[in-house]
Amino acid sequence: xxxxxxxxxxxxxxxxxxxxxxxxxxxxxxxxxxxxxxxxxxxxxxxxxxxxxxxxxxxxxxxxxxxxxxxxxxxxxxxxxxxxxxxxxxxxx
Amino acid sequence: xxxxxxxxxxxxxxxxxxxxxxxxxxxxxxxxxxxxxxxxxxxxxxxxxxxxxxxxxxxxxxxxxxxxxxxxxxxxxxxxxxxxxxxxxxxxxxxxxxxxxxxxxxxxxxxxxxxxxxxxxxxxxxxxxxxxxxxxxxxxxxxx
Numbered sequence: 001x002x003x004x005x006x007x008x009x010x011x012x013x014x015x016x017x018x019x020x021x022x023x024x025x026x027x028x029x030x031x032x033x034x035x036x037x038x039x040x041x042x043x044x045x046x047x048x049x050x051x052x053x054x055x056x057x058x059x060x061x062x063x064x065x066x067x068x069x070x071x072x073x074x075x076x077x078x079x080x081x082x083x084x085x086x087x088x089x090x091x092x093x
Numbered sequence: 094x095x096x097x098x099x100x101x102x103x104x105x106x107x108x109x110x111x112x113x114x115x116x117x118x119x120x121x122x123x124x125x126x127x128x129x130x131x132x133x134x135x136x137x138x139x140x141x142x143x144x145x146x147x148x149x150x151x152x153x154x155x156x157x158x159x160x161x162x163x164x165x166x167x168x169x170x171x172x173x174x175x176x177x178x179x180x181x182x183x184x185x186x187x188x189x190x191x192x193x194x195x196x197x198x199x200x201x202x203x204x205x206x207x208x209x210x211x212x213x214x215x216x217x218x219x220x221x222x223x224x225x226x227x228x229x230x231x232x233x234x235x236x237x
Contacts, residue, residue, distance in 0.1 A: 015141060017209035067188030067207045088209045 011035070017068065017088040018042070019060065022081045025050035029063050029088060030075065039078040040085065047071045060093050095172045096140055104149070105169065108138060111153040113167040122168070122179040129200025131163040132231045135180060138169040139191035144211045148192040151211070151219035158224040160231050162196065196226055203230045 013032040020028045020040065030045025046069045048059040063069070095101075105115060113136060116122045125133075136152055139145040156165065168177040170191035177191075184195045190208035197203065204226040211219055 015144065016212045064207075064209075066186060067190055067193075068209070069188055087213060089212060089214070 013085075013087070018085055019088050019091055020077060020085050021083045022077060023083045024081060027056055027059065028072070028075060028077065029060070029068050030072070032085075035079065036076075039076045040082060041074065041076050042072070043074055044068060044070045045072045045075050047075075057093065060091065064088070064093055095174070098172075101140055101169065101172055104138060104140060104145070107149050107153075108136065108167045111149075111156055111165075113152075113165045115173075116166050116168050116176050116180065117173045119175050119179045122176050122183075125164070125166055126180075126183050126200075129197070131199070133164040133166065133197045134162040135184070135195045135197065136165070136167040137177065137180070137189075137191045137193045137195075138167050138172075139208075140171060141191065144208050145192040147214060147216050147219060148194070148211045150216035151214075151223065152194070154216055154220035155223035155227065158220075158227055160224070160227045162227065162231050194223070196223075196230060198230050 011034060014034060016032050017029065018032045020030070020042065022028075027048040027050070028042055028045045030042035033041040033043055035041070046063055048054070048056055050056060109115060116125055136148075138149070155161070168180045170177045181189050184202050184205065187193075187195070187202070187205050187207070192211060193208055194206040195202050196205070206219070206222065210222075
């Protein structure tokens, strides 16, 4: 990394926008902060509920184009509920 | 709450050194956006090293390209709060993130780079994306 940086000493995903899918059908897109005993903490996250009947892919496409709508300033997802965690810019949408 | 100005000064200077003009007040923003003719790049600066540490060098590389916007301006998220909020009103279709980059042509956003499109990328790869946008939107047609 170049330039002037803050936040040394965090995990590799710290500060990265991730897509977190839960085993309960929720998808969150937000900035990964850290994993704690309480779960995975995201900041400024958009949330999508598969029970809404809408398309998760459409949600991700819209988020990729227009940015992350902040539904949750902070959200902690218990680790056992996490089905997958992927950096957003590595996803094929 | 803004960081100590002394801590962010090098990040401001990095922008000015590459040719960006700082917009630090609402009046600055309104005066700049008041004449939408031509091409203008707006860089939303950030203290966050996770992405901004690559975004500023990326823009520096991109601005060395032969084709570039007519104007390059910058607002500093988390620092110049009112100026940043005002600037974001001009690209309100896009969710706020910082750093981010908006390229305008005649007052319309023609290319937008979100924070998530910068994270984990090298400055060179972000610059390549920007210069492609410059070639597409900023090239001028010369009349013989």
